[in-house]
Amino acid sequence: MPLLELRNVSKSFALPRGTLAVLEDISFSVEEGEFVAIVGPSGCGKSTLLRLINGIVSLSSGQVLYRGKQVDGINLETALVFQSFALLPWLSVKANVEMGLEARGISAEEREKRASIYIDKVGLDGFEEAYPRELSGGMKQRVGFARALAVEPQVLLMDEPFSALDALTAITLREELLDIWQAPDMSVKTIIMVTHIIEEAIELADRIIVLGSRPGRVVADLPVDLPRPRDRRSDAFNAWTDKVFSLIEERG
Amino acid sequence: MPAVNIIPIPDCHLTWVFGLLEFLEDRGGREDGYKIARDLQFKFGDLLKVMKAAEILGLVSTPAGDVVLEPLGRQWLASDMNHRKLILREQLKKHPLFSYLMRLLRAQEDRSLAKEVVLEHLAMLLPSEPPQRLFQTLVNWGRYAELFGYNKDEDRFYLDQE
Missing domain, CATH: 1.10.238 (Recoverin; domain 1)
Structure with missing residues (x-):
């Protein structure tokens, strides 16, 4: 049984004049332990798709199954990482990391313990009492990672996690994410990442799902067979980049 | 308390320094500073700060405009978070x-x-x-x-x- 399965998922929004179809007839499944990247042109509904999987946004039709069961409302086995970091500026790093735990009814003692574990894992030891405005973008996104990991989700959902960062910061955080994902003691093994940066998807993911736009639909579902660690300058990597680009250009 | 030889540290994020080390590793341990800035679309002035910071930390050297991974930089790359x-x-x-x-x-x-x-x-x-x-x-x-x-x-x- 796949960990997550989308069956004929569609989403449309009601507008004053008619409806806007954002996603149409999306079907795919994700196995436990997979790192799946969803790529597509802007307007293909890829961020909406991530929110449908999380349950913040409701489906218009179709089904999202988690371990074979239909999910109603928010799937508490998932956690989101945002492009914009979405930190609360008046809370310290530690309080930002603990925030998601309080909402899930986790005791103060356990919140404290988990915050300390995941702050350590993302390299934020020493920053516990800092406020977001004291932090660089890279440090802010590490807080975003720690906050999502602290809920100990089964699936990590990442919405353009590196897109707001400069190139050197993004290189560092991508490496750190891979280290976290591959660490034997990490509870979350399954990652779904939305990105518009094709090289990023090829560098990180086991599988790439390409969406076409307006309305978004699956135009390709490709297992990435490149050995890790992946060399962005290799011919095989370039061939992959060309392949995914052409799929987006033709169908997008 | 006598202050001797105090050199300032550049205003640079450490995350940039780490990114530079990862980038150099991908380039076989040595690259021209100008090329790094161009390939990463990084302002050259900012990259100079990163190079300076990495050099102060003993992780790279910068002979003739190149950036070269030093043994400590390689050790940093091979280490886990706490050892780094x-x-x-x-x-x-x-x-x-x-x-x-x-x-x-x-x-x-x-x-x-x-x-x-x-x-x-x-x-x-x-x-x-x-x-x-x-x-x-x-x-x-x-x-x-x-x-x-x-x-x-x-x-x-x-x-x-x-």
Whole structure:
């Protein structure tokens, strides 16, 4: 049984004049332990798709199954990482990391313990009492990672996690994410990442799902067979980049 | 407390330094600084700060405009998060500005100082550096290496661990 399965998922929004179809007839499944990247042109509904999987946004039709069961409302086995970091500026790093735990009814003692574990894992030891405005973008996104990991989700959902960062910061955080994902003691093994940066998807993911736009639909579902660690300058990597680009250009 | 040979630290995020090391590893350990800036679409002025910071930390050398991974940089790349912090902590302890501040903090009863006092020392030691910016960089590097802490609510700069 796949960990997550989308069956004929569609989403449309009601507008004053008619409806806007954002996603149409999306079907795919994700196995436990997979790192799946969803790529597509802007307007293909890829961020909406991530929110449908999380349950913040409701489906218009179709089904999202988690371990074979239909999910109603928010799937508490998932956690989101945002492009914009979405930190609360008046809370310290530690309080930002603990925030998601309080909402899930986790005791103060356990919140404290988990915050300390995941702050350590993302390299934020020493920053516990800092406020977001004291932090660089890279440090802010590490807080975003720690906050999502602290809920100990089964699936990590990442919405353009590196897109707001400069190139050197993004290189560092991508490496750190891979280290976290591959660490034997990490509870979350399954990652779904939305990105518009094709090289990023090829560098990180086991599988790439390409969406076409307006309305978004699956135009390709490709297992990435490149050995890790992946060399962005290799011919095989370039061939992959060309392949995914052409799929987006033709169908997008 | 005599201040000898205090060289400033560039206003640069440590995450940039780490990114530079990863990038150099992908390029076989050596690359031209100008090419790095071009390939990453990074402002050359910013990249120079990153190169300088990485060199101060002993992670790279910069002969003739190239950036070269040093053995310590390779060791950093092969290490896990906690060991990386340890490498930085040991390197920063050797830096005159950090060791000056550590001595200063150790001399205080509660091993802490008000931010204003630290700014005065910085202005005295490095009159051509904007002290606020230097303070922020010191706090960020110090926090990462778990050498210094800063509590903004109480405005206290303090010694974390040694």
